[in-house]
Amino acid sequence: MEILTQAEIDALIASLMAEQEGQPQETKKEERPQPPRRVRTYDFRRPDKFSKDQLRSIQVIHEGFARLLTTFYTATFRTVVQLVVGSVDQMTYSEFIRSVSNPSVICPFTLSPLQGTCVLDINPVVAFPMIDRLLGGPGTALPRVRELTDIEQTVIMRVIRGTLEAYREAWSNLVELSPAPGGIETNPIFVQVAAPNEIVVTVAIDVRVGEHVGVITLCLPYLTLEPVIPKLTTRTWFGTRTVQEQPEGRAALARRISGAVVPLTVQLGTAELTIRELLDLQVGDLIVLDRRVDEELTVYVGNQPKFRARPGQRSGRLAVRLTGLVPKGEPEDDA
Known part of the structure; x- marks a missing residue:
């Protein structure tokens, strides 16, 4: 084995250094420029607790809730009601409280067996028409928003209980919950169900009751939903819905509409009069209808x-006996 002397070692090092100094440009060519780093602002006061996939699952659940609620509200108020999910966001609880109008119709509620308290907020713009419809009115809004009276709170609580029952059904394909309402508050400052900096998910549902448009908002704290968050994935949700939703959804819809009240009328016949004949009508005048006595109504x-049907009477009251169905697409006059 050949051993180098110190002079030979120094000469070898010097030659290597000379080669490196003689090729500075080639060394630079081999170095690839690094792309600039992307820096994203992160607010430690508002950490994102819900992923986009989880927020999408929450939106799907509440879209089903809006459909159930449309059926319940239409049957309850006997007028056209439309509900559409407007937005699903995560924010701090203090931000949610600041977004609630004062006064409003606010109801804290629990979702047993989940821990914590959620919030249901019904905007007064639609809350008062709801109350007016339930009290027999046409569903008009107040010219000036005010706090609810004791009687109005009792009336709107009926709406809230039905709303939470629909909410239970909306979650039933994923988890069995038992919503229970608390008292009604009108000032959001007095509704402290979570720490100001706690992350919550808010679901805003646009509501149209007749001609009045407002918003129903649900506030769900992260700590309340934490046990079911692993189930809040589109794969779990759509898989569960494929197996269960169709038969259970039809059964739930049947239960909802079974209590709806619909008017049933019988047309005895029609007649055409001139304006002069109409003005000359008096008590005791006979109006001949366009149907014969033996024709079906x-x-x-x-x-x-x-x-x-054919007309008759029973127990001293007018009655009709059904004799058949009206074929689809048949003109009404073809009796």
């Missing part, structure tokens, strides 16, 4: 012709 469900 048409029974209407709502404003749709559904049945054929």
Whole structure:
């Protein structure tokens, strides 16, 4: 084995250094420029607790809730009601409280067996028309928003209980919950169900009751939903819905509409009069209708012709006996 002397070692090192000094440009060519780092602002006061996939699952659940609520509200208020999920966001609880109008209709509620308390907020713009409809009115809004009276709180609590029952059904495909309402508050400052900096998810549902448009908002704290968060994935949700939702959804819808009240009327016949004949009508005048005595009558469900019937009486009251169905697409006059 050949051993180098110190002079030979120094000469070798010097030659290597000379080669490096003689090729500075080639060394630079081999170095690839690094792309600039992307820096994203992160607010430690508002950490994101819910992923986009989880927020999407929450939106799907509440879209089903809006459909159930549409059926319940339409049957309860006997007027056209439309509900659409407007937004699903995560924010701090203090930000949610600042977004609630004062006064408003605010109801804290629990979701047993989950821990903690959630919040249901019904905007007064639609809350007062709801109350007016339940009290027999046309569903008009107040010219000036005010706090609810004791009677109005009792009336709106009926709406809240039905709303939470629909909320239970909306979650039933994923987890069995038992919503229970608390008292009604009108000032959001007095509703302290979570720490100001706690992360919550808020679901805003746009509501139209007749001609009045408002918002129903649900506030769900992260700590309350934490036990079910692993289930809040689109794969779990859509898989569960494929197996269970269709039969259970139909059964739930049947339960909802079974209590709906619909008008049923029977048309005895029609007649055409001139304006002069109409003005000359007096008590005791006879109006001849366009139907014969032995002809069947048409029974209407709502404003749709559904049945054929013959008139009669029972127990001293006028009555009709159904004799058949009105074929689909048949003109109403073809009795």
